[in-house]
Amino acid sequence: MISSTRILGLDIGGTKCAVSVLDPEQGVVEVLRIPTTTKDETLGRLYQELASQSATCPVVVGISCGGPLDEVNGLICSPPNLPDWENVPIVAEVTECVGGPAFLMNDANAGTLAEWIDGAGQGAQHMAFLTCGTGLGAGLILNGQLYSGRSGQAGELGHLRLTPEGPVGYGKAGSAEGWCSGGGLAHMAEEVGPSLRETLNLPAGHPLTARHVGEAAAAGNPEALHLFETFGRRLGLTLSLLIDLLNLDTIVIGSLFARCEKWIRPAMEDCLRQESLPSSLQDCRICASQLGESIGNVAAIRAATYHLSMKKTGEGFEIAN
Numbered sequence: 001m002i003s004s005t006r007i008l009g010l011d012i013g014g015t016k017c018a019v020s021v022l023d024p025e026q027g028v029v030e031v032l033r034i035p036t037t038t039k040d041e042t043l044g045r046l047y048q049e050l051a052s053q054s055a056t057c058p059v060v061v062g063i064s065c066g067g068p069l070d071e072v073n074g075l076i077c078s079p080p081n082l083p084d085w086e087n088v089p090i091v092a093e094v095t096e097c098v099g100g101p102a103f104l105m106n107d108a109n110a111g112t113l114a115e116w117i118d119g120a121g122q123g124a125q126h127m128a129f130l131t132c133g134t135g136l137g138a139g140l141i142l143n144g145q146l147y148s149g150r151s152g153q154a155g156e157l158g159h160l161r162l163t164p165e166g167p168v169g170y171g172k173a174g175s176a177e178g179w180c181s182g183g184g185l186a187h188m189a190e191e192v193g194p195s196l197r198e199t200l201n202l203p204a205g206h207p208l209t210a211r212h213v214g215e216a217a218a219a220g221n222p223e224a225l226h227l228f229e230t231f232g233r234r235l236g237l238t239l240s241l242l243i244d245l246l247n248l249d250t251i252v253i254g255s256l257f258a259r260c261e262k263w264i265r266p267a268m269e270d271c272l273r274q275e276s277l278p279s280s281l282q283d284c285r286i287c288a289s290q291l292g293e294s295i296g297n298v299a300a301i302r303a304a305t306y307h308l309s310m311k312k313t314g315e316g317f318e319i320a321n
Helices: 039-053 090-098 107-118 182-191 193-200 210-218 222-246 255-275 278-283 292-309
Strands: 006-012 016-023 027-035 059-065 102-106 127-130 138-142 145-147 250-253 285-288 311-313 316-318
Touching: 006 039, 006 090, 006 292, 016 039, 016 292, 027 039, 027 292, 039 059, 039 090, 059 090, 059 107, 059 292, 090 102, 102 107, 102 292, 107 127, 107 138, 107 145, 107 292, 138 222, 182 193, 182 210, 182 222, 182 255, 193 210, 193 222, 210 222, 210 255, 222 250, 222 255, 222 278, 255 285
Parallel strands: 006 059, 059 102, 127 250, 250 285
Antiparallel strands: 006 016, 016 027, 127 138, 138 145, 311 316
């Protein structure tokens, strides 16, 4: 990579998308943020910005998006929060748009790199990062290396079924994503909708979001507080599976957990004490993301820098920090 090359990040999510630039002095700078609408409209606006950013110098683009993906062939394969994005050849389209290489990475893996290198996971050797946003995904650092599996789909934690029935997430009732994501929380909120709407002075039938649940909890609404308690217990059960299976030293949780930790953590920790091996639980530090709302942009940039700085070793690939 020559010094004049510009590194761009493209963060694709179910709620919003953003383009960012790695600036030598300011770090990661967001240059565009738009709501996710239709596939064609969203990609059109993103490609327009990428073309503008690549007009004067060579660029490399990192693309962060929720799974399932085909990272080998550069395809977005109908993620739960982007259901009409079926087999979108995102890498080929971005490469054509900017005239430079592009790299696709599951947003959980990219977020894991961001928190591991730049955030709360610095120094970890055995770490999981949970997105905990609109959906629920996880990325893994094992033995000091990113573990992504054969086709980049390792860590699809949200697809695990926790209960025979329950909120639907990732196309499965009772899944970890159904119980432990912003989308799942919004679905659960509808079951106690009148109470939340009364607390927030919202009209009948007004759609409820995870943000509304947080606002109602801050106002002391008992139904909202109970929803977070339920969320916390299911999250604790999910984390206990990771802790017992992988004996992690660090778990970093982003987005919703970082914003609402005070209502989630007590029930989460209670469940962890019941479900986890005590010695493995003692080994593991569980903390909120340090990168906050900027994590999507940093993650997309890290998807690019990871591939650029990756070097082959006798045991696989590793990141040069």
